[in-house]
Amino acid sequence: MLELKNISFQAEDGGKEIEILRNINLTIEDRFVAVTGPNGSGKSTLAKIVAGILTPTEGQIFLDGVDITDKSITERARMGIGFAFQQPVRFKGITVKDMISLAAGRDTAVSEVCAILSEVGLCARDYVNREVNASLSGGELKRIEIAMIMARKTKVSIFDEPEAGIDLWSFQNLIRVFEKMHEEIKGAILIISHQERILNIADQIVLLADGRIEKMGNREEIMPALLGIGQPCKTLTEKF
């Protein structure tokens, strides 16, 4: 279980302190949780704070009751937090198999790598020995990024806008991957997304606006407001 208590985050912009997140309190059980909200609402910042990439200005983070606020990225990863980047990172000379092995924490057999890649819709044999570099498309890199999280078998898996920068075909495939993840859920999945189809998979939706939690609940409660059915979502209508 992941708990965020009174998390705030400030950043400097042009000599001025800007408040990105303010008093975020959130408990994430072993469920599929989607965080959504307008651009600039602090979604990616929140994800990076959980992974340890950013340090909160105030507040505490607990994983299974252990305070991990001062833990490094590496320590959090070793404790079971996985993070899939919005913009996957490229490496010269490091192959897909190397990355899957690093993610798994051991040397993985080709058959094992193939099985994981197949799950994210990649024709495995074609990719095992490919370098994770600019020769791969954005959609391919996204799926490899997700495959790494699957290989890690983490307690908390964070996906920062997995739909960003991919084509429609890749997106359809991505939805199937997340639907399958939801069916076979082990641990918590925290997904940052704007996409209705991803939000529709979520057990719980958190709506962020201006660095605060505007609404939180199950998808039956939140989706109508987000889509303008019944009570329109004030935050979103004001924003756009």
Place this chain on the structure above:
Amino acid sequence: MDAIQQELLTQVAGLHEVPEGAYNIRANGEMAGRNTTANIDIITKKDRSGIDIKIKPGTKSESVHIPVVLSKSGLKESVYNDFFVGEDCDVTIIAGCGIHNSGAEASEHSGVHRFFVEKNAKVRYVEKHYGSGDGSGERVMNPTTEIHLAEGASLEMETVQIKGIDSTARVTTAKVAEGACLVIKEKIMTHGRQHAETDFTVTMEGADSSVNLISRSVAKEHSTQLFRSRIIGNASCHGHSECDAIIMDEAGVSAIPELTANHIDANLIHEAAIGKIAGEQLIKLMTLGLSEKEAEEQIVKGFLK
């Protein structure tokens, strides 16, 4: 051969025992072993130190190993080896030099390799340089490679220097005839106060000739590197050079590319990138559970793989 020389052989030529096929092993300036085959002859030069390697036309799937090891501190040698590769051959040549210096005097090996590759022959040439020993004497390696590719011939050269060489000046020149293809892949890592210079000059003389020159290097601590490449297109040809360097600590890297087109259809490209390891690469690997140091090692290892 003693244990140190055996270790050097393993490092530079991957040899744990006597190789199959033709070979000539040189240790501390002397011949330590030789074998020839029906298709590959090795002849000691009479006018200076070195050998001629003659490969009969049509020889396929054979290899030649010609490693050099130096374990005597203060030894300085120059060796001249000429390779004559007949038409339609398809062969692999494994060279390489290892220096172990546990003394105070500099040990130095200068090897001049000339390749005469005849029509439609195909050669894979692997050259590894390695240094070891805890002496204060420098380990110096100055390889010179001269390549002549006849019509339709191809040569792929892999040159690697990963560890232990204090100073190196590596000069490679090539002339590429019609339809011939040259590929050079260089990997270098320097550390401490080491210095490495590489200098490539490739002239494409014939129509449809090509060269692809790829250099990847890592400079650590206070080491310095200088990369020079000149590609000259005198015909309709394709030339590409790429220099990628990772710079760490207080190291310095210079890249000086030069392209000269003397023909309207000469198509020449150069790419160069020098920079530190990207922070996002380190963070990505740290999110997989690696420490910052482990992440750095992994990135360097992959880059030079």
